[in-house]
Amino acid sequence: MCGIIGIVSTAPVADRLLEGLRRMEYRGYDSAGVCTLHDGALVRRRAEGKLANLAAELARNPAPGTVGIAHTRWATHGAPTTSNAHPHATGEVALVHNGIIENYKPLREELLAEGRTLESETDSEVVAHLVSREVEDGASPEAAVAAVLPRLRGAFALAIAFRAHPGLLIGARLGSPLVVGYADGEMFLGSDALALAGLTQRIAYLEEGDWVVVTREGAEIRDAEGAAVERPVTTSGASAAAVEKGNYRHYMQKEIFEQPTVVAQTLSSYLRPAEGRVALPQFDFDLSAIRRVTIVACGTSFYAGMVAKYWFEQFARVPVDLDVASEFRYREPVLEEGGLALFISQSGETADTLAALRHCKAAGQTIAVVVNVPTSSMAREADLLLPTHAGPEIGVASTKAFTCQLAVLAALAAHLAVAKGRLSREEEAEIVRHLLEAPAALNAALDHDEDIEAMAPLVAGARDVLYLGRGADYPLALEGALKLKEISYIHAEGYASGEMKHGPIALIDEHVPVIVLAPSGPLFEKTVSNMEEVRARGGRVVLISDEDGLAEAGAGCLATIAMPRVHPLIAPLVYAVPVQLLAYHVACVKGTDVDQPRNLAKSVTVE
Ligand code: F6R
Numbered sequence: 001m002c003g004i005i006g007i008v009s010t011a012p013v014a015d016r017l018l019e020g021l022r023r024m025e026y027r028g029y030d031s032a033g034v035c036t037l038h039d040g041a042l043v044r045r046r047a048e049g050k051l052a053n054l055a056a057e058l059a060r061n062p063a064p065g066t067v068g069i070a071h072t073r074w075a076t077h078g079a080p081t082t083s084n085a086h087p088h089a090t091g092e093v094a095l096v097h098n099g100i101i102e103n104y105k106p107l108r109e110e111l112l113a114e115g116r117t118l119e120s121e122t123d124s125e126v127v128a129h130l131v132s133r134e135v136e137d138g139a140s141p142e143a144a145v146a147a148v149l150p151r152l153r154g155a156f157a158l159a160i161a162f163r164a165h166p167g168l169l170i171g172a173r174l175g176s177p178l179v180v181g182y183a184d185g186e187m188f189l190g191s192d193a194l195a196l197a198g199l200t201q202r203i204a205y206l207e208e209g210d211w212v213v214v215t216r217e218g219a220e221i222r223d224a225e226g227a228a229v230e231r232p233v234t235t236s237g238a239s240a241a242a243v244e245k246g247n248y249r250h251y252m253q254k255e256i257f258e259q260p261t262v263v264a265q266t267l268s269s270y271l272r273p274a275e276g277r278v279a280l281p282q283f284d285f286d287l288s289a290i291r292r293v294t295i296v297a298c299g300t301s302f303y304a305g306m307v308a309k310y311w312f313e314q315f316a317r318v319p320v321d322l323d324v325a326s327e328f329r330y331r332e333p334v335l336e337e338g339g340l341a342l343f344i345s346q347s348g349e350t351a352d353t354l355a356a357l358r359h360c361k362a363a364g365q366t367i368a369v370v371v372n373v374p375t376s377s378m379a380r381e382a383d384l385l386l387p388t389h390a391g392p393e394i395g396v397a398s399t400k401a402f403t404c405q406l407a408v409l410a411a412l413a414a415h416l417a418v419a420k421g422r423l424s425r426e427e428e429a430e431i432v433r434h435l436l437e438a439p440a441a442l443n444a445a446l447d448h449d450e451d452i453e454a455m456a457p458l459v460a461g462a463r464d465v466l467y468l469g470r471g472a473d474y475p476l477a478l479e480g481a482l483k484l485k486e487i488s489y490i491h492a493e494g495y496a497s498g499e500m501k502h503g504p505i506a507l508i509d510e511h512v513p514v515i516v517l518a519p520s521g522p523l524f525e526k527t528v529s530n531m532e533e534v535r536a537r538g539g540r541v542v543l544i545s546d547e548d549g550l551a552e553a554g555a556g557c558l559a560t561i562a563m564p565r566v567h568p569l570i571a572p573l574v575y576a577v578p579v580q581l582l583a584y585h586v587a588c589v590k591g592t593d594v595d596q597p598r599n600l601a602k603s604v605t606v607e
Contacts, residue, residue, distance in 0.1 A: 001027045001601040002086075002098035003072040004178065005196070006159040006169045006189035008216050014063045016199065017070035021051055024195050026251065026394040028601030029072035030080035034058065035087040035094040036065030037166040042094045046085040067166055069159045069189075071096035074601045077104070078121030087161075088125040090132035093144075094161045097124035098191060099176040099605060102154035127152065131160060142213060145170050146226055149211060155351065155605065159189045172211035176605050177349055177377065180204045180212055180219045182233055187214045193236035193375070194392055204231040205375050234375075250594040252395030252487070256580050257446060259400050263573065264439040265389040266404040270411035273436055276429025278415045283384040285366050287419040290340045294321045294365065296328050296356045297344040298604070300398040300482060304370075304405035305344050306475035307572045311413035315431075316420050325352035326607075329359060341365035344409070346393055346401035347603035348376020355607070357381060370408050372401045386412060396600050397486050399580050402479065403442070403573045410435055410569060434567040438574070444564035445577035452578060455542070455559040456585035459484075462513050465492040467579070468500060468534075469517040470527050472572050476517050480579030487587040487597050497530040508539040513558060515542045515582070519571045520549040528553045544578050 003024030007013040017034050032054045033046030043063045047053035051072070071086035077100070078084040087094040101107070104123035111118065111129045118125050130151065134144030141162045155175025162168065171178050171189040179195075181188030182202040189212075190196040193203045206212060209224030210231070223229045248254035272279050293312055295305040302324050309320040323333070329352060335341070341360035345353050348371040357378055361367055369382035372390050379385055388404035414431045417423035423431075459465060465484055469477035478494035485492050495504055497516070508514070514534045518527040524545075531541055531553065540558040543550065546565040554560045561578045587594045 001603045001605045002074050002191070003027050003029065003195060004069070004096050004098055004157055004159050004189065004191045006069040006161075006171065006214070007067065007186065007199075008167065008169055008214055009066045009186035010216065011066060011186075012064060013066055013068045014058060017068050018051065018055060018058065019198065020190065020195050021054070021070050021072050023197060024072055024191060025051060025596060026396065026602050027072065027074070027191070028396055028596060029074050031075070031082065031085035032070070032072045033085045033087050034063050034068060034070040035089060035161060036063040036068035037161055037163065038063070038065035040163065042089050042161065042163050044087055044089050044094060046082050046087075048080050048082050048085060067161065067169065069094060069096050069161050069169060076100055077123045084120045084122050086124060088120060088122065088128040090128055092135045092163050093128050093132040095124065095128040095131065096159050097127060098157040099155035100607070101127060101152055101156065103152070107151070127156075127158065135162065135164070141165050141168065141170055145172065145211060157191060167215055169214045170211065171206070171214060173206045174209055175351070178206045180206065180214060180221070182218070185216055187216060187219060189214060197236070201236045202233050203236040204233045206231060250395065250584070252397055252399060252584055252594050255393055255395050255400045256577065256584065258391070259403050259577065260439040260442040260446070262390045262400050263403050263407050263442060266407045267411070267435055267438065269389065270408060271432050271435060273432060276425070276432050278411045278418070278428060278432060280412065280415050281385060285383060287416060288421070289338055290318060290366070290416065292319050292321070292336050292339045294323070294333070294335065294339055294341045294360065295344065296323050296325050296341065296353060296360075298325050298350050298353055300402050300479060301344040301346060301405060303475040303479045303482070304402055304409060305342070306478070307406055307472050308409035308413060310472040311410055312416065315413045315417035315423055317422050318416060318420065325350065325356040328356045335360060335363045335365055337364060339365045340368055342368045342370070343378055344370045344405055345376075345378055346372045346390075346398050348373045348378035349603050349605050351605050351607050354378055368412075370405050372404065395595050396597055396602050397483055397583070399576075403576050406573050406576070407435065407438065431569065434569045437566065438570045441564050441566045441570060441574045442577060445574050448562055448578065449581055452561055452581040453585045455561070456582065456589050458559055459490070459513050459542070459582065460488070460586045460589035462490060462511065464507065464512050465490055466504060466507065466512060466514045467492060467494040467517065468497040468514060468527065468530060469494070470497045470523040472568070473517045473519065473575060476572055476575050476579060479576065480515060480517070480582070483579055483583035484586060486600060487583055487594050488590050488592055489598070490586065497527045500530050501533060505533065505537065508534055508537045510538050510540055512539065513542055514539050516544065517575050517579070518543065518545045518549055518553070519563065519566065519568065519575065520546050520552070521568050521571070524549055544575065
């Protein structure tokens with residue numbers, strides 16, 4: 001998703017703006033630009049494609065100046081061309097924007113009717129012109145912004161520079177995050193604390209509707225009504241080191257290998273091993289009164305929710321409705337009184353999930369949020385905040401956030417089951433014991449990295465791939481297919497093993513590898529039967545199972561991937577590793593851009 005950075009300083013800013021854009025590359029983008037203030041003029045440099053193109057443009061045509069704004073753009077309105085790249089500028093004003101201005105069409109028509117020339121196809125450019133028009137009519141920057149913000153519908157984070165006022169920037173947020181960074185003698189604006197890592201760790205998070213005037217001396221924040229407000233300045237844990245790859249080739253690879261540590265970190269705040277108990281953070285409602293759970297999320301987080309549905313129903317015997325957020329919002333869901341609405345998100349900013357959360361809140365549901373960014377919008381709007389402690393996830397394809405979500409969801413399911421009187425103390429202690437086994441089991445799964453790397457070429461040549469799984473491993477089949485699609489651009493589908501013969505089996509031939517996730521256990525025999533149906537039709541199977549499973553059904557497979565033998569509760573966490581590694585190594589064989597796959601953004605803050 002688009003990234004914003006702004007600096008008001010006494011030292012040149014272009015290099016640091018570019019560095020800030022590099023830290024935000026992980027969000028996904030397809031063009032970039034910088035605008036500085038120098039000698040009474042706006043100096044703008046833009047380029048389509050990767051940041052290297054912008055760096056080359058800046059090398060040819062430097063952008064001097066001690067105040068400036070910069071942007072990475074993930075195209076929504078208009079192709080990723082240089083003329084659509086931000087900053088957008090008039091003679092007086094330059095502006096960068098993250099989000100979507102939903103009413104840009106009438107605003108654009110209004111501007112065109114006045115004879116103004118707009119040079120891009122974007123929704124954002126209209127905002128630059130609206131602010132500019134006020135300034136040209138004699139308004140101060142503050143008055144101009146105050147006049148324009150109420151006219152905008154949709155979602156935005158903005159950073160605006162003014163040619164005639166070289167000592168300030170104005171930022172504003174509604175629906176898209178924006179932070180203010182504080183340092184001695186210089187100040188910053190950024191999409192998130194990570195954007196400013198390396199510049200400052202003193203961060204204030206703007207609230208919905210806030211806007212801010214930033215000068216070298218400090219920041220004056222106003223709320224949507226224009227009243228001066230204070231927002232606490234906190235010390236951000238985001239460090240430049242957190243966004244380094246270390247000895248790994250890709251962020252995704254680093255994050256896959258971090259999983260034993262971050263899952264242990266996450267579990268440590270939900271489990272009390274000595275007592276064999278699950279503990280949740282403080283909350284202020286009666287969990288035992290929950291009669292129904294509605295889980296809403298997108299993408300990989302949705303698949304974590306799918307696994308959780310199995311657990312909530314199995315342990316707590318509470319019915320669960322599950323939806324992808326983009327569908328939930330518009331299907332007029334029936335929300336019973338006394339329901340718990342549970343939202344799962346790495347970023348905490350995904351626009352559809354956030355809108356679904358607000359819908360549920362307005363409908364009187366209790367809001368629980370499993371989220372990796374504790375300062376995110378979702379975190380701040382939760383009645384029950386359940387943080388994952390995965391640390392910053394930079395690779396666009398989600399990996400460690402997923403396994404940490406599963407860890408939290410398993411703890412929540414157990415806690416809910418205890419609260420509902422469905423789980424005895426002994427059973428709770430048993431669950432705690434199995435969850436505590438997860439970090440070591442994840443390590444054991446990672447030990448098979450080289451085997452998976454060695455068999456990746458068998459999959460890399462395929463045009464289509466099928467993933468099969470049963471029970472709580474079915475969502476893992478979906479997740480495996482999503483990972484492969486995302487980073488290796490191979491068409492892949494995940495199916496419930498038993499569903500195979502109801503259609504997809506027609507696809508089977510020797511060119512379509514079928515990846516079967518089948519830990520030994522109660523459902524193993526059934527999955528193996530489905531696997532035999534594939535093999536009987538000439539299909540080639542990659543079986544991912546444990547020693548017992550491979551001994552029973554591994555013969556005659558195209559390849560096998562050995563996993564440690566684990567309790568079914570933690571199998572979804574452990575089997576996430578081989579599907580992540582397989583997608584990763586296949587992408588490496590194909591030479592795709594693993595950390596920034598084409599067309600994808602890390603956090604989808606538009607509908
Ligand atoms: C897949 C992936 C996406 C995200 C989805 C939700 O690898 O990363 O499918 O899971 O965009 O994002 P969050 O969890 O931030 O709400």
